[in-house]
Amino acid sequence: xxxxxxxxxxxxxxxxxxxxxxxxxxxxxxxxxxxxxxxxxxxxxxxxxxxxxxxxxxxxxxxxxxxxxxxxxxxxxxxxxxxxxxxxxxxxxxxxxxxxxxxxxxxxxxxxxxxxxxxxxxxxxxxxxxxxxxxxxxxxxxxxxxxxxxxxxxxxxxxxxxxxxxxxxxxxxxxxxxxxxxxxxxxxxxxxxxxxxxxxxxxxxxxxxxxxxxxxxxxxxxxxxxxxxxxxxxxxxxxxxxxxxxxxxxxxxxxxxxxxxxxxxxxxxxxxxxxxxxxxxxxxxxxxxxxxxxxxxxxxxxxxxxxxxxxxxxxxxxxxxxxxxxxxxxxxxxxxxxxxxxxxxxxxxxxxxxxxxxxxxxxxxxxxxxxxxxxxxxxxxxxxxxxxxxxxxxxxxxxxxxxxxxxxxxxxxxxxxxxxxxxxxxxxxxxxxxxxxxxxxxxxxxxxxxxxxxxxxxxxxx
Numbered sequence: 477x478x479x480x481x482x483x484x485x486x487x488x489x490x491x492x493x494x495x496x497x498x499x500x501x502x503x504x505x506x507x508x509x510x511x512x513x514x515x516x517x518x519x520x521x522x523x524x525x526x527x528x529x530x531x532x533x534x535x536x537x538x539x540x541x542x543x544x545x546x547x548x549x550x551x552x553x554x555x556x557x558x559x560x561x562x563x564x565x566x567x568x569x570x571x572x573x574x575x576x577x578x579x580x581x582x583x584x585x586x587x588x589x590x591x592x593x594x595x596x597x598x599x600x601x602x603x604x605x606x607x608x609x610x611x612x613x614x615x616x617x618x619x620x621x622x623x624x625x626x627x628x629x630x631x632x633x634x635x636x637x638x639x640x641x642x643x644x645x646x647x648x649x650x651x652x653x654x655x656x657x658x659x660x661x662x663x664x665x666x667x668x669x670x671x672x673x674x675x676x677x678x679x680x681x682x683x684x685x686x687x688x689x690x691x692x693x694x695x696x697x698x699x700x701x702x703x704x705x706x707x708x709x710x711x712x713x714x715x716x717x718x719x720x721x722x723x724x725x726x727x728x729x730x731x732x733x734x735x736x737x738x739x740x741x742x743x744x745x746x747x748x749x750x751x752x753x754x755x756x757x758x759x760x761x762x763x764x765x766x767x768x769x770x771x772x773x774x775x776x777x778x779x780x781x782x783x784x785x786x787x788x789x790x791x792x793x794x795x796x797x798x799x800x801x802x803x804x805x806x807x808x809x810x811x812x813x814x815x816x817x818x819x820x821x822x823x824x825x826x827x828x829x830x831x832x833x834x835x836x837x838x839x840x841x842x843x844x845x846x847x848x849x850x851x852x853x854x855x856x857x858x859x860x861x862x863x864x865x866x867x868x869x870x871x872x873x874x875x876x877x878x879x880x881x882x883x884x885x886x887x888x889x890x891x892x893x894x895x896x897x898x899x900x901x902x903x904x905x906x907x908x909x910x911x912x913x914x915x916x917x918x919x920x921x922x923x924x925x926x927x928x929x930x931x932x933x934x935x936x937x938x
Contacts, residue, residue, distance in 0.1 A: 517839040523837060529592075529765070532592065534754055535752070546573070575713070592765065633659055633660065639661065641682075662712075666721060738848050775827045788841075791842060882894065916930055
């Protein structure tokens, strides 16, 4: 009965919201080919929790921090599943995000927000650790010939950042045994992930398993018997410099690991000589925040958020159009998981907003997709050539809309010349033209042999 109630409630979104989703997705509002970050939309109705959290961060960190908040908040939701547009059911675990900025650019503000959001996790973990301390005392007090007490089942929700792989697997087993709880880790340096994964060679498998909510694949023999193989329910945030980020992921760019991680890049700002101001984390802030955290922790069941799914379907079409305009397969591949990550963030916002959808929440979801892809291109563009060798100018700057670089009326030779100039093969010219005609970006005149941009395309990109 509760499931039917939730199913019905998800239909209760107004016609105005419906019209917004159709309209907003007909055109792409962000240009991610430039070095300037896509501007975050105004945080309106339904995003109050995000605004409360940003009130404690300096203004220069608002946009870089927003994508980082959702893995932390999502870790507070356990025992819930949400239906993705492909009809699969997903938990809000496996959310991973990496904040990238130069040294001294205020990345440390993330850890302050982490501690504020995870105060309840700390309280739980302190109680769990006391159980271990008491057990350890009992073990030491028993003689060598006496039976030792059984180690208590202890699940840590917020493990330390330097956790080893063995400890992580053991804690994952405990979290699964005690109700399938999601654990959350915050790593101030990206290299710490090597320790979590059991070495850098294991990073690919471990991060993929975390994202996909797979089992650890970690059966091993010990003195106490054979360890388990738990489902990995983990959310993860990382902070790193551009140099460390590129070095860490350089071998993970084409195996899916790179696409699974959300990146939030903060470019260098002007040397204005002003020290950014953070919030003071007053009691009033914690009281407001706790109201939202309660909504997350009490969310249980299965849900279908129909306006969010409709928006995600439209964004998928936008990503396909963008990839066709740039003729970029890497962009298309990366965008698929960027959509899933942004969709999960939308689920978190929906729960925070008393399970109600708003226009502003949809705008944030859309921005998160473009911000993630833009950040990836800013950090890794020169490393993402298809053959891993030569790098074109377009790949250094990010995906370029080639149709915008052509006149309103053009011929096939002009597109072929543009493709050659951008380091793309001339053989792909005809196929790209067919895609543009199919998507109604252009029309073809057999009489003149010329292609003309459609009014629909010109209005959407004007």
